[in-house]
Amino acid sequence: MFGSQEKMVSRSLCVLLALSSASTTLAGRVQKDYLVVPPTAYGNRDAVKQIFVDSYTAYKKFAFGHDDLLPLSKGFSDGRNGWGATIIDAMSTMQIMGLDDWFNEAVEFASKIDFSKSQTNDTVSVFETTIRYLGGLLSAYELSGKKHPVLVEKAKEVADKMAFAWQTPHQKIPYGFLDFTTNSPVIDTSNIAEAGTLDLEWFTLSKYTGNDTYRALTEGSVREVASIPPPLPGLAAQGIDPATDAFVGAYVTWGGGSDSYFEYLIKYARLTNTDDNLFADLWHTAVDSSIKFLLRESPVGNHVYLADQNNDGQIVGVSSHLACFHGGNWILGGRLINNDTIVKIGLDLVDGCWNTYASTATGIGPEVFRYFTTNKTDPSNQRQITDAQRKFNDEHGFYITAADYILRPEVLESNFYAWRVTGDTKYLDRAASAIKSFNTYLVAKETGGYAGLNDVDDPSQGQIDDTESFWFAEVLKYLYLTFDDPDHISLDDYVFNTEAHPFIAPPAKPVYGSGAPNHPVYETAFVPSKVDAPLPAISPNRFAGVDIKAEVGVDINL
Incomplete structure (x- = not known):
């Protein structure tokens, strides 16, 4: 019904190679040696900077001091x-782009933030x-060369509250x-992203x-999840209960x-x-599984895509814009672990x-999309589609289930x-295409x-009346750096947090981890405590008029 038998990416060969520690990768190096951008790249770099300038100018005019610009209604x-949030999230991009006046203004703003309480009635994520x-x-x-110690002081202030x-x-x-008013947590279930995406910053x-x-x-939280x-080996379930650990x-996803x-x-x-090889080996195990x-x-x-495994152990042909970080992470x-097969995949x-x-x-690209599979029990194949x-699937190999783009x-x-x-210039061509699309439609x-x-x-x-802070922190930074001198914010010198804020990394070790997946022996078998797992609150605009459980397959707490 859906064409030729679904391929498994030469699965047996890939598994054998992924398990192998042999590789021709130059250990310790991430970026391609002697990489240079063609002269035409700098025009695209400047075009990205102009998008940032135009976006932030609008923010300053209509929303300065608030979290997000509402670009259609001229509000916040x-x-x-x-x-x-936009000011703080944009600071690292300002510094990278050389927007010194705005950066200095942002430092002054940051120095006066009162993190002792939320400025809204909301709880704090x-x-x-x-x-x-x-x-x-x-x-x-x-x-900024560690010239503004007040930034560390404010970071400490907000971390002390979050503790x-x-x-x-x-x-x-x-x-x-x-x-933040009572320093009391909301007693509720969480998820592994919320529990395990803190340690870079807190370290x-x-x-x-x-x-x-x-x-x-924060390291202790990751160790507990692990x-x-x-x-599945190395693949923690999505939902977790901090009260019971x-x-x-049992939902498994990279989304x-x-x-x-x-x-x-x-x-x-x-x-x-x-x-401690725990972190690199656990990542290797997750990839291997x-x-x-x-x-x-x-x-x-x-x-090629990564499917999810639902609570019933079924493979589900669903993916999302959020999940598409996985290629870069692999x-x-x-x-870092010296495995060319993982790089290739x-x-x-x-x-x-x-x-x-x-x-x-x-x-x-859209927010959520699905694939047909040859597995007759896959819920993706049993959905009623238009x-x-x-x-669309017959032409492109997938179909869209949530068509919005919220500047991810x-x-x-x-x-x-x-x-x-x-160093393949097709990636420059793709980035240039994105710039054109942004300037045409956004x-x-x-x-x-x-x-x-x-x-x-x-x-x-039509358009969505919201400019999330990650537009400034992530989208425009990654686009700008794609066309910039590769030695500027080199992947061998910096580690990006999940919001694209670069942290200075020490000189690299020759290799990370033991060179093989780690399959620990647990005292007990996996036992889920409830049926559904929550997703993190991402953007209130994302969910307007959308049945999230139908689209993603799990419940969501907002």
């Missing part, structure tokens, strides 16, 4: 507690506050949300404050709710240069995600890693800022 929103505010402040401190997410001295995994804070407690708290028997459900937990395993090994159990090719077009990690994943951009009318979705970075992030590691005529799209395959459906 405060979904990140009203501390000026430990995850979002860590990656945007804490990460943004500390990266800006480093990138109340560990309710007792014996609690290993923090609660996801806090009331860096320990480095500059001399207080190792920050590192110990100690719980998972549904048990997984919630939202799990994504940056896996991302940080290998990045933490690199940033800390720890001699993903190759064995989740890696697929679409029957149409042979596009490329980085493959280089990472590049295939990058191509698969780029196909979601190349296939739409705007040249921009004739238009079926036609992940596809261009992975494209950046692919360029810096291979410009908000009301303010001169940039706005997302309700439907990437039908721009007549």
